[in-house]
Structures are given as structure tokens and as C-alpha cells.
Amino acid sequence: MRPLAALLLLAALAFAADNPPVPRPLWPGDAPEGDGKFSDSSKARLTVHLAEKPNGAAMVICPGGGYGGLVTKGEGHGIAAWLNAHGIAGIVLEYRLPAGRPYVPLLDAQQAIRTVRANAAAWKVDPKKVGIIGFSAGGHLASTATVHFDTVETRAPGAVAGQSSRPDFSILIYPVISMDEGVHRGSKKNLMGDTPAAGLPDYFSSQKHVRAGTPPAFLAHAVDDKVVPIENSRMFFEAQKRAGLPTRLIELPNGGHGLNGYKGPSWDKWQAESLVWLRERGFIP
Numbered sequence: 001m002r003p004l005a006a007l008l009l010l011a012a013l014a015f016a017a018d019n020p021p022v023p024r025p026l027w028p029g030d031a032p033e034g035d036g037k038f039s040d041s042s043k044a045r046l047t048v049h050l051a052e053k054p055n056g057a058a059m060v061i062c063p064g065g066g067y068g069g070l071v072t073k074g075e076g077h078g079i080a081a082w083l084n085a086h087g088i089a090g091i092v093l094e095y096r097l098p099a100g101r102p103y104v105p106l107l108d109a110q111q112a113i114r115t116v117r118a119n120a121a122a123w124k125v126d127p128k129k130v131g132i133i134g135f136s137a138g139g140h141l142a143s144t145a146t147v148h149f150d151t152v153e154t155r156a157p158g159a160v161a162g163q164s165s166r167p168d169f170s171i172l173i174y175p176v177i178s179m180d181e182g183v184h185r186g187s188k189k190n191l192m193g194d195t196p197a198a199g200l201p202d203y204f205s206s207q208k209h210v211r212a213g214t215p216p217a218f219l220a221h222a223v224d225d226k227v228v229p230i231e232n233s234r235m236f237f238e239a240q241k242r243a244g245l246p247t248r249l250i251e252l253p254n255g256g257h258g259l260n261g262y263k264g265p266s267w268d269k270w271q272a273e274s275l276v277w278l279r280e281r282g283f284i285p
Helices: 003-018 073-085 104-118 137-147 185-192 231-242 265-281
Strands: 031-034 037-039 045-049 058-062 089-094 130-135 170-173 217-222 248-252
Touching (some): 058 073, 058 104, 104 130, 137 170, 137 185, 231 248
Parallel strands (some): 058 130, 170 217, 217 248
16 A cells, blocks of 8 residues: 555544444343343444445444443444445444343344344345454453354344344454453453352353354454463464364464554554455455
């Protein structure tokens, strides 16, 4: 890319990140919490960023924040702008924070994927090219949606019916994966509380639930990440390989958690390599 063109692209990405479209409610009524419970859904929202020249692909974007907050600029709207620049629709998911209600983020992610497919024609999306991308704890959520797509709550008022919640692919960037080995303690506490119920750490350790029908995943992680060790990505990558899936893991030489504040060679590398992987898989032209 020529220097002027690169500068113009960076300016466009910065503008889009600072000026996102208006968010829309994810749930039109009360939202499910799991176990037959429902709650106010006002904090679950989608912001839809559509590409000027769409290629049919779309991604639900899950920002990180340790399940205690949401980093919606650098790991949300900024990512949507980057996707749009490559013809991909970017749908930023502001999922409900769990506060010890472990199934809430997953239910929101599943609803978001179904919502994209329900709007495929209007948004110029191919319903067979709907993926999910997540960062840090948002990467954990994306990985959870990748392995538990068949456990959906469609009885809730306003749940999108008649659409699959299975992502066609996932992109996991410095993700939390395990909840019982090398765990990020803050994410685990915020997701499941101080004393998780029996079975929860196993259910939310995504590497344990990869199977032949699991969507393929691209992963990227810095080897010097001290917040979320790279072993998280390695576990998921190895599980995908054992299942015979066309996975890829990019081990970045530096950048730590957040990859130097979303800039620099390591940040650029995962973006470039993920696009190559998507092309190889036929999800983008």
C-alpha cells in the first residue's frame, strides 16, 4: 500500500472508531439469564457497521474487559472499521456483563449471531459466512460461542427463531480460554463468582469441548503476554488440530496483552495473517 493510501486508511479507521453508528437493542424484551430466569436487557446492544463494498462476510465482535467492563473502542468499533475496509460487516456486541451470571454473555453472543443471519439480506451478508471475533475475555466469549453453539435459549421473548447460532469461523486474539488451568483470575471471578458451581469451570474451559463439528479458529497471541498466558491459545489450537480442523495459531514475538495498544508490527501481523486465513477458507474473496 502506498504511504498516502495507508495514511488515508488510518484516518478513516480512527474516524470510524470515534464516530460509531447508533447502537440497537439486542433483545426487544427481557433477556434470558439461563435456568429459566430473565432480566432487563437494556445493556445488551449491537452496533452494525456495514462495508461500502460488501463481500458477503460478517463478524460479531466481542470486546475484552475481563468480564468486568467492555473495551469497545480499540477492540470494538476500531475492529469494525478495519473489517469494513476489507468488505466485511462488523457488528459490535456490547454483551451484558455476567456479575456471577455465567451464561449471560454466551446467550447474548448466540442472539447476536442469529440476529446477523436474520438480517442477512438487508445487510448484504451471506448467512454461511458469519463469524465471531473476540479479544481477551471477549476472546473467551467468542471461543465459548464457537464450542457451545448448540445450547441456545430460544424461549425468551424476542429471541430470534429459525436461525443457527453456530459461527462459521472464529478469530481469537490473545483470548482467555481455560477456566481451570492457567486461568485469568479476574475473568473467572467476574464470570462465575468467588465460588463457581460444580461443573462450570469445565463447561467454560473451551478447549475441552472442541470436536469435529466445531467451527475452525484463527488465533494470535504474543509470547510475552503476562496477563493472559499464550498457553491459553495453544490449548485451543491443539484441540482444534486433534479434531482435524483447519486452524492456525500465530505466535507473535512481542506486544504483551493488547499488543502495544493495538498498534505496531505484532498488531499488523495478526490482521494481515487472519485475512490470508479467511481467503484460504473461502470466507472472503
